[in-house]
Amino acid sequence: MSGASKHFILAAGGTGGHLSPAFALAQELHQRGHKVELITDSRGAAIPGKPDFMPAHVLPAGRFGKNPLKWPKAILAVLKGRRMALRLIDSFAPTAIVGFGGYPAMPALLAARGAGVPSVIHEQNAVLGRVNRLLARGVNAIATAYPKVNRLQPRFTDKVHLVGNPVRAEVLSLRDEPFPDLTADGLVRVLVTGGSQGAHVLSEVVPDGLAMLPNALRNRLQVTQQCRPEDLEAVRQRYANHGIAAELGTYFEDMHLRLSDAHIFIGRAGASTIAELTAVGRPAILVPLPIATDDHQSANVREMVEAGGARSIRQPAFTSKELAKQIQALAQKPETLANAAHAAWNCGRPDAAQKLADLVESFGASPIQDVIRVTSKKPAAIGEALPSGGAA
Incomplete structure (x- = not known):
């Protein structure tokens, strides 16, 4: 355990590629004495491997495909998800929010920016994904799995951190x-x-x-x-x-x-x-x-x-x-x-989970401020962060 317990929200799309590193980071943060919650979609909530200690919240997230006629519906879904994420932020009081790509991560990271909560995105691939490209400007740090990442703009170089891609403990x-x-x-x-x-x-x-x-x-x-x-x-x-x-x-x-x-x-x-x-x-x-x-x-x-x-x-x-x-x-x-x-x-980066945990721990208030802020919240509010049926 490193210092006082902090709260973190991890947000990831509903595929194994997005969720596997999120689960690995959750395990590392949990071992350090922190509390972690997950935001994903219905697919992600059903994927095996989620740690038992990490509650999952299902938020709507619109997909922006090639058909512009479907974008208004997607925007409405993102806005609804952002409102729900803001309620979770208000009750859970996270130190930082970490996004792992995929459209379900978008509402949470937009909410983080609106609430003034530090945010980090992790890119698993050697090409910056669509959602991470949209969010890159507004986040505090960009964690990468490879030394060279295509479609990552040079103007973001100062906030890029090479950490690797966290893998399962058994591997x-x-x-x-x-x-x-x-x-x-x-x-x-x-x-x-x-x-x-x-x-x-x-x-x-x-x-x-x-x-x-x-x-x-x-x-x-x-x-x-x-x-x-x-x-x-x-x-x-x-x-x-x-x-x-x-x-x-x-x-x-x-x-x-x-x-x-x-x-x-x-x-x-x-x-x-x-x-x-x-x-x-x-x-x-x-x-x-x-x-x-x-x-x-x-x-x-x-x-x-x-x-x-x-x-x-x-x-x-x-x-x-x-x-x-x-x-x-x-x-x-x-x-x-x-x-x-x-x-x-x-080519392996076996300390990826530790490096990513170090990075996200570095944001937010001092430990004593975190304790004061978290304990000032009503515990019952966490259960009210999402409407009935919203937590998986």
Whole structure:
């Protein structure tokens, strides 16, 4: 516990990419003796992994898509969410509000500015997201996961802090474990995932790509692959036809342990995926999602590829033949894979949660002022911050 207890509000969009670092920061702040509450949308409130000590408040948040005719409705939703967030601020008296991107973060950060509460945004990707771009001018600090972030204006340089992307404690605990033993004739364990929903292109390409490897390498493969439910049986049949040992599933609860055992990772290039690969130190073949906003997944792979810890293949070029070529280049010798693993490990920022917590702790009143301000509030007011059904 660092000083007197403070209150923090974390605001994040309803995807794992936004919420995973928020949960990691919440755990760190909680360990330091602070109180934390979450603002998100209905999707976010249902995502597994939220710490039990952190109440979740569901606020309306309009999405500003390409159709201007829908913007008035989105604006009204944001304004309604801002009013609700102001009521939560009044009752909870936060020291600071931290936004992790996504439209549900917007009402909370607009409310923070209106209430004079310090605010911080955290950008998980190597491209500043839409909501964070809109809010960047009005926040006190911008925390980034990468040294270079596209679409981050130079005029904000003075308030940019490189902290990394916080990852789950169970993944972080694997950082000091050695790369799995790999002998010239031992098993080569391959982990394939495509994000929370899987990726159809991986189901199409990976089995046939692995089958193109020389027999001496192919016969040593042990594959774990996450698939979409509708792809599961077809992929299972492909591996059986190729005589490749494979365990398939739509979801693996022990994914961190599978990552720990893996020699090669094949998958998408989401921010959380990159953070976990570099935290543990695993060589990867990454296929950026082509429809990702501002092509941010292609930017996410930049640091890891330049370091030698990963190969990146654009989806149009992601064929079975190209995959086999890249795997051969990585796995031709045990030391080649081990060197790539070390390069990936060097890109990790294992103290991201601590650095982000240090940053948000640095804002707000002195500890004694915080205690006076918080204890002057009526405890019952927190429950009144949202209308009935607003807290998840």
